[in-house]
Amino acid sequence: MTTHLKLYDKASSLRADGSRNFVHPADVSGRFDRVRKLVFVLLIGVMAVLPWWNIGGHPAVFLDMPHRCFYLFGGTFNAQDVWLMFFLLTGVGFGLIVTTALWGRLWCGYACPQTVFLEGLFRPIERLIEGPRNERIRRNQQQLSWDKAWRKVLKHALFMLLAFAIAHIILAYFVSLPGLYHMVLSRPAEHPEAFVWAASLTLLLYVDFFWFREQLCLIICPYGRLQSVLADHDTLIIGYDEARGEPRGKVGVTGAGACVDCNRCVVVCPTGIDIRNGLQIDCIGCARCIDACDEVMHKLGRPPGLVRYDSQNGLLGKVRQHLRPRVALYAVLGLLGVIALSIALSRSTAFEANVLRLRDAPPFVVENGRVRNAFEVHLVNKRNHSTLFELRAGRAHGLHYVIAMPRIALAPLGDQRVPVFVDFAATDVHDGASASLELLADGIVARTLHAPLLAPSITP
């Protein structure tokens, strides 16, 4: 019995001479196929809807790179908030690691964009135009004919159109829908970068989904390569029950196991592997072989589950341990990332206000027995809407304030530096004295800002 991931010296979709063995998976139906289709529809729907969905005057997801503004589900972030990404990526990264350690390649089989687009859009179109597996293989081997030509032309035209649509939806996340609409109606020379991005992405998606397909999972994707490190003998995988299935043999053969060697699990596999060879790194966990084998078992009146979700220990008849120390460790680390992100987000304010010493000005100026300190208040409006800020002098005794702009209207993510001068008699202040400014946002006191004062009589 194979008990660990195998990395064969050749990919399952390559022939012995190194040429591409193009995989034509056969149709399959079953409970996992239905779940996958539902997930595909949901994910494609969410992806298409997000640029249209307006929250607080902006798309739900809008990454405005030129202005360094990021609008995410009602929150507004700027370049200074990029540090939050660390916690977000930590949480997502460990979440994926925990998921993989517990449930194997669930992501690859159900939610990876490569799988979702290929199996949810491109493959059904190919099936519709070129027919089922055997018909496709037969036609591909035939000489060019009118029947073959029109099907190929139509398929590639639709593939190109779909790649174009996906590329433009992705572009909408970066330029917004109105921006995209404007770009589509104007000449490419007016927005060359966006044009090159959209054209390159369209071409990349088209080549990927008409030609490269499973090769991306088998050769390029780093997550797929990490499987052997993340999975252990208790990880849920898709496996073949060798004890029950072997020796293979047709129905009625004395001593034969449950596997009738019908090859259905192999012909439905999108990466072209035989799950009966044991768990392989080429398996993307799509569960098509489970549906295929269950269908065969059902027809034969045998119990399903010859190919099933189980751990390697489970397939060997041992008890599967759900909570393992390393999974718990991954989960705790992931949870820490999520908690840190939640705390950081809950503490983030709708504006930024910092008091700094005025650039290029001396620490203080003494004139006619009075000392003057010069500051500047840097304000950033992080709300989705324009906000009126007001700066008011605090109530400190003996300080006289001159605020260059007491009222500042700022557009979303707009910023302004406001010079503030504080004047006082040297004898009126003591060590540790500070100026204070009250900041109001839309008429509500939002924060009190403090700035330490400097004078000849004050020890810094």
Ligand code: SF4
């Ligand atoms: S589908 Fe089931 S019965 Fe048929 S070859 Fe695969 S494992 Fe054996």
Ligand code: SF4
């Ligand atoms: S072996 Fe089964 S689960 Fe793995 S990729 Fe092939 S069909 Fe999908």
